[in-house]
Amino acid sequence: MNFQPYAISQSQMIGTYAPEQILRGKVLDILPDRTALVQLGAKQVVAKVASIEPPLKVGQDYLFQIQQGSSNPLLAKVVNRKPTVGVSALTMAEDVLTALNLKNEPLNRRIIQSFLDHGDPISRDAILQARALLKTSGDFSKDMQTIRWLINRQLPLTDTFFQTAKELVSSEPLSAKLDTILREIKNTTAQTATIEKLKASLTAFSESNKADGLAAIFTRIGQDKGDALLKSFIKGQIPESQFTQSIQIKIDSFLSGSFSLKETTALLKDLNINRSPQSFIESFQRFVTGHIQESVSQLGTADHRDLLLQTLKLIGFDYEHQIAEWFNNGPAPGKSNSLKENLLAVVQDQQAPFSLRKMAHEMVQKITGEQIQMVSADPFVAQFAFQIPIPFQKELTNVSIYWEGKRDRKGTLDPDSCTILLWLELDHLKETLISVRVQNHNVALTIQNNEKDLRSWLKSGEPLLKERLKENGYQLVSLTQTDKIDQNLVKKASGPLTESNYRLDVKV
Secondary structure, three states, rough: EEEEEEOOOOOHHHOOOOOOOOOOEEEEEEEOOOOOEEEEEEEEEEOOOOOOOOOOOOOEEEEEEEEEEEOOOOOEEEEOOOOOOOOHHHHHHHHHHHHOOOOOOOHHHHHHHHHHHHOOOOOOHHHHHHHHHOOOOOOOOHHHHHHHHHHHHHHHHHHHHHHHHHHHHHHHHHHHHHHHHHHHHHHOOOOOOOHHHHHHHHHHHOOOOOOOHHHHHHHHOOHHHHHHHOOOOOHHOOOOOHHHHHHHHHHHHHHHOOHHHHHHHHHHOOOOOOOOHHHHHHHHHHHHHHHOOOOOOHHHOOOOOOOOHHHHHHHHHHHHHHHHHHHHHHOOOOOOOOOOHHHHHHHHOOOOHHHHHHHHHHHHHHHHHHHOOOOOOOOOOOEEEEEEOOOOOOOEEEEEEEEEEEEEOOOOOOOOEEEEEEEEOOOOOOOEEEEEEOOOOEEEEEEOOOOOOHHHHHHHHHHHHHHHHOOOOEEEEEEEEOOOOOOHHHHHOOOOOEEEEEEEOOOO
């Protein structure tokens, strides 16, 4: 039997399935020329039907086994059914066991049934790997959801990935873990370099919007811009002959810290700059104001354009990428001081208390879990969701983010077409869902909130939003509020382990 795509691109079919995989399919319609419209797993396909006895029937479920997964069209065969009255779920699971030469055992049947119920491809290896992970399972349903998600994202079915993904479902939000481990550090009597560095990193992250002095300036203008401006400013404060490699290392070390008054005082001493920290900071603020061409009042207002990107870097979403860069180009001194890096250092610190190392390990798993949720199995589709704490208005606010869109042939995100969902739980506005839809650089933005009427506020801010979008090549076509929150969208944005099921609109 040959499978042709129906309402999806052929490129999405090729490579989606592998030989020997079995899928549950339902015949939706019998078409001319010995073809049939079949719901194959999560996709609709047109099947070129070979001679089958008995013939295919509309509305009937069948098992299809892939014979060639890389051909065009795909080749599959109907799995032979056991003689039976009616079609029971158990019998279909037994047919899969027979076709894959597996033992007819209760756990195997439950695993297969879960795959069948959700339209997932079934392979012998997947069943055996799932069985190994489920041997000590305390919650079959949740653990199977985790396994199915790993398969859906084409991630390895290993214990490491399994435990990391489980942490997303079972654990508290990252912001709560951050507060808990910070309290644990403050209560411990152990003092090691790794613990002290983690404490500084956690404190700087949780209080980044409460920061004063240099930390406040860096929060407003961004880390990269702040690094460059501070180095330039310092060069103007000391003779060029004194700007040695040793001085450069000390500046890099300072830039990786928390910009505390103590650290600033030590830096001025190392640089032989005979000024008070407050005078130095005030001069630097004037320097920054002149170079970014903003008034002092504007500088006093937080700039959140890079807030999300900066937060992801502070957490350590790019930590593994940095390691790869270090291997290729050598380490960049003073440039990595993320939560993940410092948490891993405590995990490996045998002098740290066991309870603290355990909490650090759980937090690393949580961060890694949020990272792997950004993995997309389809090279032509970007679909991911994650939840992170954002320092906002002097506290940490959990923000759940969902993104779906297209990729070009190079794998780059297509800026012309995407959907973004932001789910927030705020002190005053309460539950708020922000939906952003982009099509051909036209932006439609909808805020869903059933607590407050935001229409007058949206109207007053619309001109500025239009201007900012226009600066970046986009046009605002609508800005509206709905009083009812779409719970399906909330689940998509905030639920862990969102499966990749985005459909491209392609006609054939």
